[in-house]
Amino acid sequence: MLDKPQLESLPLAADSQARVGVSDQYAPQIVRPSRLSWPWVVTIAYLSIMLLIPMAAMITKSMTVEPAEFWRIATEPVALSAYDVTFVTSFLAAAVNGVMGTLVAWVLVRYEFPGRKIIDAVVDLPFALPTAVAGLVLATVYSQQGWIGQLFAPFGIQMAFSRMGVFIAMVFISFPFVVRTLQPVLQEQEQEIEEAAWSLGASPLQTFVRVILPPLVPPILTGVALGFSRAVGEYGSVILIASNVPFNDLIAPVLVFQRLEQYNFEGATVVGTVLLIASLVLLLLINALQRWGRRYAN
Amino acid sequence: MPTNGINVENRATQNWGKPLLIGIALIYMAAILLVPAIAVFYEAFHRGFGPFLEAVGHREFQNAIRLTLITAAITVPLNLVFGLCAAWVIARNQFRGRTLLVSIIDLPFSISPVVVGLMLVLLYGRIGWLGPFLQSINFRVIFSLPGIVIATVIVSLPFVAREVIPVLEDMGPEQEEAARTLGAQDWQIFWRVILPHIRWGLLYGLLLTNARAMGEFGAVAVVSGNLAGRTQTLPIFVEHAYKNYQTQAAFGAAAILALLAVVTLILKEILERRTQHKRSSAH
Missing domain, CATH: 1.20.5 (Single alpha-helices involved in coiled-coils or other helix-helix interfaces)
Structure with missing residues (x-):
């Protein structure tokens, strides 16, 4: 009786090892609670303590506000102006990076030139550089006397400490997303298809618009949405490069922060809840875009 | 033609x-x-190293460095354990709500850091759910180290899990099953089978966790209360010094953080060559 399971398990083990490397599709196994318990416990407990309970605290707090009062605070002129600055500027920054990120990804994948590897590594700088440092140095470089700001000053364009400054900070922090979502797709694209299009008489423009571009649309849109989502929530770099004046360049996260500093918890919670809902909607959108991209790839 | x-x-x-x-x-x-x-x-x-060294020599500055290191030293191991558990749960099990679980883990990337801080104030603060209880046992979370650590943990929570999940999925469960049928214990399977396989992905996740933990500003700014020398991390010090026109001190701290970013990028490049794949939608 004792020998029997062993005899059964040996060929099974050999079979499992033989399959390794052959199949990259793994078959998900059925949950066996007795065996798997403690990673599950850690995962669920940790997520509850760190994320779900704090979120619940905020949602219940926002529900203690009367719906009419909630609506009044959420649509105050100062809040509306903050949403305008936040969402419009984030969208512009994400859109600019949609175009420029596509160009950079193209250059990095398709062309060989000296320093390409370094440039490729530098793309991730906004992920690695703390946002406070980014805000500090962008404010310095783009100020009236700064290295880049002084190029614009003679034309009467004020870059830092204005809505333009908010835009620059958002462009900085949302830059890597499109490049990094697009690069793997571009790398896998077969150049033979372009050659086929050319030899069939398509012009370079036709080849680009009809052959190269369509499969790149889902990853570009995913990158734009990720960058937009990041820019909407950004605080650190913006607070240093903007003047944070209401109705001018005040963004919604800064408004939340200022209200907390004034112990206006209700006002902070309402605007915070609006931002939370916006980020949840964006998360759903990004998931949908990624699913679309995967279907395209298959 | x-x-x-x-x-x-x-x-x-x-x-x-x-x-x-x-x-x-x-x-x-x-x-x-x-x-x-x-x-x-x-x-x-x-202006040479003199002004830089003078700025670095200040007590507030050194306290900020110490607080940043302490915060990262607590945050990174916590998120390491969570990340490994969560990655294993997701990569090795098929269950209802799996996609939802992945989305929940990704949440901190979508939520504004200021909103993360606000949630903590509304949970642990004076007016928060746990406020009266914490006050009764005289334990401070907001405006002190625990709050800073919790805020940092939340914003850097997804990195390890996100990097380890694809590696574990690639690996498949066959080797683990083989080890188990040959009589290996759970911890032996982890050390001898899983860990050697996922080590580069895991290091990559830890690198990103650490960079975010040392650099986080928004969430920490909300919960720290900005008491100079006591609850200032290095990024908070940068902003505080800049606002007070101590530009040299601000850039001294900024240079240290920027150096950290450069080291992070170099290590990232090395690890990417090891794992042989470019990141997609990395944060």
């Missing part, structure tokens, strides 16, 4: 197209990334 003509035309387009596109890409990246990166070090060191 003769094929030759098209090829010549294409080659001509390629000839001016390539340098033009590279030029535009480089100018754009110079304006938003390279010039600012160089400016950090220029501003910190252009």
Whole structure:
């Protein structure tokens, strides 16, 4: 009786090892609670303590506000102006990076030139550089006397400490997303298809618009949405490069922060809840875009 | 149209197209990334090392460095354990709500850091759910170290899990099952089978966790209360010094954080070569 399971398990083990490397599709196994318990416990407990309970605290707090009062605070002129600055500027920054990120990804994948590897590594700088440092140095470089700001000053364009400054900070922090979502797709694209299009008489423009571009649309849109989502929530770099004046360049996260500093918890919670809902909607959108991209790839 | 003509035309387009596109890409990246990166070090060191060392010598500055290191030293191991558990749960099990679980883990990337801080104030603060209880046992979370650590844990929570999940999925469960049928214990399977396989992905996740933990500003700014020398991390110190017109001190701290970013990027590049894949949608 004792020998029997062993005899059964040996060929099974050999079979499992033989399959390794052959199949990259793994078959998900059925949950066996007795065996798997403690990673599950850690995962669920940790997520509850760190994320779900704090979120619940905020949602219940926002529900203690009367719906009419909630609506009044959420649509105050100062809040509306903050949403305008936040969402419009984030969208512009994400859109600019949609175009420029596509160009950079193209250059990095398709062309060989000296320093390409370094440039490729530098793309991730906004992920690695703390946002406070980014805000500090962008404010310095783009100020009236700064290295880049002084190029614009003679034309009467004020870059830092204005809505333009908010835009620059958002462009900085949302830059890597499109490049990094697009690069793997571009790398896998077969150049033979372009050659086929050319030899069939398509012009370079036709080849680009009809052959190269369509499969790149889902990853570009995913990158734009990720960058937009990041820019909407950004605080650190913006607070240093903007003047944070209401109705001018005040963004919604800064408004939340200022209200907390004034112990206006209700006002902070309402605007915070609006931002939370916006980020949840964006998360759903990004998931949908990624699913679309995967279907395209298959 | 003769094929030759098209090829010549294409080659001509390629000839001016390539340098033009590279030029535009480089100018754009110079304006938003390279010039600012160089400016950090220029501003910190252009008067020599003297002013930099003087700024670094200040007590507030040293306290900020210490608090940043302590915060990272607590945050990274916590998120390491969670990340490994969560990655294993997701990669090795098929269950209802799996996609939802992945989305929940990704949440901190979507939520504004300020909103993360606000949630903690509304949970642990004076008016929060746990406020009266914490006050009764005289334990402070907001405006002190625990709050800073919790805020940092939340914003850097997804990295390890996100990097380890694809590696574990690639690996498949066969080797673990083989080890188990040969009589290995759970911890032996983890150390001898799983860990050697996922180590580069895991290190990559830890690197990103650490970079975010040391650099987080928004969430920490909300919960820290900004008491100079007591609850200032290095990024908070940068902003505080800048606002108080201590530009030299601000850039001294900024240069240290920028150096951390450069080291992070170099290690990232090395790890990417080890794992042989470019990141997609990394944060």
